[in-house]
Amino acid sequence: MYSKQGHTLTEATKKLEDYCTYRERCHKEVTNKLRDMGMIPEAIDHIIVHLIGQDYLNEERFAKSFARGKFKIKKWGRVRIVNELKYRDISKYNIQIALEEIGEEDYVSTLESLAQKRLRSLKEPNLQKRRKKLANYLLYRGWESNLVYEKIKELIP
Incomplete structure (x- = not known):
């Protein structure tokens, strides 16, 4: 079984084993990589099954x-x-x-330190605009809005 670019199934499998060994990958990344290599759908399925079976992909x-x-x-x-x-x-x-990998204590203390650090860097004199900038920063980074607004009330009364 060859791909459009001339990779054999064995070559492609070895390449993807190395790709997955370098760092953890998700199925989507691996599938996209195989598509970029020009592998046919049957070969992609075969390689992914192999990678899962050999615990390269989890x-x-x-x-x-x-x-x-x-x-x-x-x-x-x-x-x-x-x-x-x-x-x-x-x-x-x-x-x-x-x-579950993220502990609740770590989560709360990280939000606290991140908010404090950002607040120190804000030079905005207008209190309302400072609140808005801090909120936007924390929301963009993916913190829950209820936690963000509680933290802002606490830091900028």
Whole structure:
């Protein structure tokens, strides 16, 4: 079985094993990569089944790793993490499991430090505009609106 670009099934499988070993991948990324390589649909299915069987590809593991990484490194809130996982066609079940990776204490303290840091950097003298800018920043990063507005009331009375 060859692709349009001349990759054999074995070559493509090896390439994708390396691709999945480098970092966790979701099924959508792998499928897109195989399509970009010009593989036919039967070959794509065969390779994906192989990658899952050999534990190179695991959606639950991907979702957990993604949620942990985006929360710890990029300081994203649950809303943004959920939306990004949905965009990658991750199941609701795996999204729920991924969100369990984020501890409630960590979540609250991260929101606190992120809000404090952003507030210090805002030079806006108008109180209403400062609130709005802080809210927009936190909402964009995916923090729940009720938590954001509570935090703003607390920080900018």
